[in-house]
Amino acid sequence: MQQRPSTALIELTGISKTYHMGEVSVPVLHGVDLTIDAGEHVAIVGRSGSGKSTLMNILGCLDQPSTGSYQLDGREVDTLDDDELSDLRGRMVGFVFQSFHLLRNLTVLQNVALPMEYQGVATPERHARAKELLERVGLGHRFDHRPNQLSGGERQRVAIARALSNQPSLLLADEPTGNLDSKAREATLGLFDELHKQTGVTLVVVTHDDSIAERTPRVIRIADGRIQ
Numbered sequence: 001m002q003q004r005p006s007t008a009l010i011e012l013t014g015i016s017k018t019y020h021m022g023e024v025s026v027p028v029l030h031g032v033d034l035t036i037d038a039g040e041h042v043a044i045v046g047r048s049g050s051g052k053s054t055l056m057n058i059l060g061c062l063d064q065p066s067t068g069s070y071q072l073d074g075r076e077v078d079t080l081d082d083d084e085l086s087d088l089r090g091r092m093v094g095f096v097f098q099s100f101h102l103l104r105n106l107t108v109l110q111n112v113a114l115p116m117e118y119q120g121v122a123t124p125e126r127h128a129r130a131k132e133l134l135e136r137v138g139l140g141h142r143f144d145h146r147p148n149q150l151s152g153g154e155r156q157r158v159a160i161a162r163a164l165s166n167q168p169s170l171l172l173a174d175e176p177t178g179n180l181d182s183k184a185r186e187a188t189l190g191l192f193d194e195l196h197k198q199t200g201v202t203l204v205v206v207t208h209d210d211s212i213a214e215r216t217p218r219v220i221r222i223a224d225g226r227i228q
Contacts (some may be wrong), residue, residue: 012033012034012035014032014033017065029225030224031068041203041216044056053206060095072088111162156176170202177209
């Protein structure tokens with residue numbers, strides 16, 4: 001019988017993470033096994049201190065596990081040096097954070113275009129792609145505004161456009177509605193749903209909020225550093 005080709009984008013096997021603070025060791029993740037297929041829309045849910053942010057940092061190649069194996073699109077992440085990790089992260093992963101992390105001195109257009117500059121995309125192409133993404137998230141009229149001229153919901157839309165600028169395979173959203181009012185929260189979640197359907201990007205939302213998790217086809221719960 002012929003085996004079905006793997007569609008996994010993310011494969012974690014036996015992942016643990018321990019932080020060392022002087023003579024004190026703080027274990028955070030314990031033997032995590034997790035597979036997420038390309039194109040999935042997933043919520044990772046856990047309380048504060050559950051290990052969900054550490055897990056997200058490992059998924060996004062911002063941190064490396066103490067033990068275990070992480071394969072991202074078939075590449076063994078722990079075998080990569082810092083430059084290779086940075087390149088992989090820049091090409092394959094987009095991030096959306098609770099606090100937006102937009103640069104105040106840049107315009108909306110410049111914020112969205114910046115990740116493409118780091119990847120060597122030519123100026124005309126990155127400006128054209130940034131404008132297209134901003135129009136897609138409903139901010140085609142805000143190109144020349146700066147972040148402090150936008151509402152919280154608009155800033156999060158800019159952050160989402162920026163996260164998509166290098167056409168990543170994986171989009172990680174860490175408590176993406178934590179700083180938004182209820183109206184902006186619903187608009188942002190609706191935008192995630194729409195963009196997932198349009199682009200097919202693998203979307204992982206990290207949250208403590210069960211009402212957000214209920215919107216996703218698959219929910220992964222984490223407690224005390226272990227997948228439940």
